Amino acid sequence: MAAAPAPNPAYGALTDQGKSTNIVWHHSTVTRESRAHQRGHRSAILWFTGLSGSGKSTLANAVNSALFEQGLACYVLDGDNIRHGLCTDLGFSDADRVENIRRIGEVAKLFLDAGVVVLTAFVSPFQADRERVRALVPAGDFIEIHCAADLSVCEERDTKGLYAKARAGVIKEFTGISSPYEAPESPELRVDTGHAELEGCVAQVLSFLDANGIIPAAS
Amino acid sequence: MAAAPAPNPAYGALTDQGKSTNIVWHHSTVTRESRAHQRGHRSAILWFTGLSGSGKSTLANAVNSALFEQGLACYVLDGDNIRHGLCTDLGFSDADRVENIRRIGEVAKLFLDAGVVVLTAFVSPFQADRERVRALVPAGDFIEIHCAADLSVCEERDTKGLYAKARAGVIKEFTGISSPYEAPESPELRVDTGHAELEGCVAQVLSFLDANGIIPAAS
Numbered sequence: 001m002a003a004a005p006a007p008n009p010a011y012g013a014l015t016d017q018g019k020s021t022n023i024v025w026h027h028s029t030v031t032r033e034s035r036a037h038q039r040g041h042r043s044a045i046l047w048f049t050g051l052s053g054s055g056k057s058t059l060a061n062a063v064n065s066a067l068f069e070q071g072l073a074c075y076v077l078d079g080d081n082i083r084h085g086l087c088t089d090l091g092f093s094d095a096d097r098v099e100n101i102r103r104i105g106e107v108a109k110l111f112l113d114a115g116v117v118v119l120t121a122f123v124s125p126f127q128a129d130r131e132r133v134r135a136l137v138p139a140g141d142f143i144e145i146h147c148a149a150d151l152s153v154c155e156e157r158d159t160k161g162l163y164a165k166a167r168a169g170v171i172k173e174f175t176g177i178s179s180p181y182e183a184p185e186s187p188e189l190r191v192d193t194g195h196a197e198l199e200g201c202v203a204q205v206l207s208f209l210d211a212n213g214i215i216p217a218a219s
Numbered sequence: 220m221a222a223a224p225a226p227n228p229a230y231g232a233l234t235d236q237g238k239s240t241n242i243v244w245h246h247s248t249v250t251r252e253s254r255a256h257q258r259g260h261r262s263a264i265l266w267f268t269g270l271s272g273s274g275k276s277t278l279a280n281a282v283n284s285a286l287f288e289q290g291l292a293c294y295v296l297d298g299d300n301i302r303h304g305l306c307t308d309l310g311f312s313d314a315d316r317v318e319n320i321r322r323i324g325e326v327a328k329l330f331l332d333a334g335v336v337v338l339t340a341f342v343s344p345f346q347a348d349r350e351r352v353r354a355l356v357p358a359g360d361f362i363e364i365h366c367a368a369d370l371s372v373c374e375e376r377d378t379k380g381l382y383a384k385a386r387a388g389v390i391k392e393f394t395g396i397s398s399p400y401e402a403p404e405s406p407e408l409r410v411d412t413g414h415a416e417l418e419g420c421v422a423q424v425l426s427f428l429d430a431n432g433i434i435p436a437a438s
Contacts, residue, residue, distance in 0.1 A: 029280055029295075030287045038290065061248055068249045071257065073292060075333040076248075085355075086325040089318075099308075106305040107326055114294040116333065 035115030041072050042214045045108045045137060046119040046205070049130060049184060050147030051176045052162055053154035055193035055201075056121040059147060062202045064119055072215060075111055077104060078121040092173065098129060105133030112141055117214070125181045140212070144187040145205065149194030151176045254334030260291050261433045264327045264356060265338040265424070268349060268403060269366030270395045271381055272373035274412035274420075275340040278366060281421045283338055291434060294330055296323060297340040311392065317348055324352030331360055336433070344400045359431070363406040364424065368413030370395045 036042050046063065048056040057078045067074040086103055090096040101124055111118035124130055134142040154176065155163040166174030173179040184190075189208050191201045209215045255261050265282065267275040276297045286293040305322055309315040320343055330337035343349055353361040373395065374382040385393030392398040403409075408427050410420045428434045 030284055030293075034287070038287070065249055068253070068257070074249075075329070077329070081329060081332065085328060086322060103305060103322075107329065109304060110294070110296070110300060110326065111330075111333070113300065114330070114335065116335075 032113050032115060039073055039115060040216060041117070043073070043112045043115045043141070044117050044209070044214050045112055045133070045142050046117065046145055046209075047108075047124070047130065047133065047142060048119065048121045048145045048147055049124045049187075050149060050193065051151060051154045051181055052123060052174075053157045053159055054147040054149035055198075056123075056147045058198065059145075059191065059193060059201050059205070060119040060121040062198055063205045066202055066206060067117055067215065070215065072117060073115055074117040074119065076119045076121065077107060077111075082107075082122075097126075101126075101129040101133065105136055108133070109136050112137060117209075123175050123181070125175045125179065127182045127184065130184070143189065143208070144184050146184045146187040146190045147193040148183070148190050149192075153194040251332050251334060258292055258334060259435060260336070262292070262331045262334045262360070263336050263428070263433050264331055264352070264361050265336065265364055265428075266327075266343070266349065266352065266361060267338065267340045267364045267366055268343045268406075269368060269412065270370060270373045270400055271342060271393075272376045272378055273366040273368035274417075275342075275366045277417065278364075278410065278412060278420050278424070279338040279340040281417055282424045285421055285425060286336055286434065289434065291336060292334055293336040293338065295338045295340065296326060296330075301326075301341075316345075320345075320348040320352065324355055327352070328355050331356060336428075342394050342400070344394045344398065346401045346403065349403065362408065362427070362431075363403050365403045365406040365409045366412040367402070367409050368411075372413040 032043065046060070048060050050056050057076075057080075060076050060078065064074050064076045082100075082104060086107065087100050090100050101122065104120055104122060108118045108120055130144060134144070136142075158164060162171060162174065163177065165171045166177040175181050189205065191204055193201055206215070210217050251262065265279070267279050269275050276295075276299075279295050279297065283293050283295045301319075301323060305326065306319050309319050320341065323339055323341060327337045327339055349363060353363070355361075377383060381390060381393065382396065384390045385396040394400050408424065410423055412420055425434070429436050
């Protein structure tokens, strides 16, 4: 909790509007900049992309935990809280996949505006979809993180049993098997989630955020 | 900024997983409860509903400013950041209006989970739509706030010139003129935004949040 705050000039000024019942109420908005100043860190979108089983959600959650332990505002968007909520009306057609990523991008933009480091963990296989999200926000606020595990490693893990189903033809158009994965050409970060230990991957992401002035160096 | 944090046991434990390249990475998630504990306040959805011109967005932003000055996590969703973003594909048909409120509810739920007091400012004229949002979250987390300004006051203000256009028939199905507004029957709060001063309305909302254990009393 912050200490007792100084009065907000914008808010205090509202008392000067008098007692007319017909006043035009003025907006007092909290800006992204004022949030960053109060919290001591910038916000950003950390967009984790990679094959199913590459470790996107695990890495995003581990980074999120590390940020939380530093007292920073952070939140993860992933299949668990998006697919059955905001995007429950969407299926897996091409158009629905595009709309799915579009909505996630727009929600991430809201969290960015709210001063939160928002981490998204979706396969998001198509470069064009990711570039549309990048274009939604100012340069430097969209940080593309490629979870670069080889298909063979992901398939061997097969944590959700999806690769087996895809090989058996039960799941159609499965990324990496029957639908392409367009690896980012110039991601801000590429993390070897196929072979490196989780702790090292987390440190790599945190180091990037620190070096780019988004978060303060961990104490 | 928080002081130097204690180690997170869940995060630290990850180092015990060894060097296998085939480990199943474990999730470490930050819960809503841990966020509330760290920040010293609960999250909630403050759902402002009322006629166009009733002062929803102004009141929501003023409450947001007051919460921010107390150092609390808070954010406003309103037409400015939703209509041209997440809901840019939606028009004003009945189905699109329902979908608009549904998406806003789902996004509000994400902010709730992220530990943020989220304030929404939309006409949201239909009780059924509002009840669907209420049903998305645990009891007590959805706080319906009726901005109860009379139509005559809102129309006299006509801050956006919309009532004039509605009367002239330029805008069809305008809430209050040619489309019904279903006032909440049992809102958590009813605020007289037609006649009361803004500062008093803000105090009424903050008092409710304090009394219900969502935020600490202002220092």
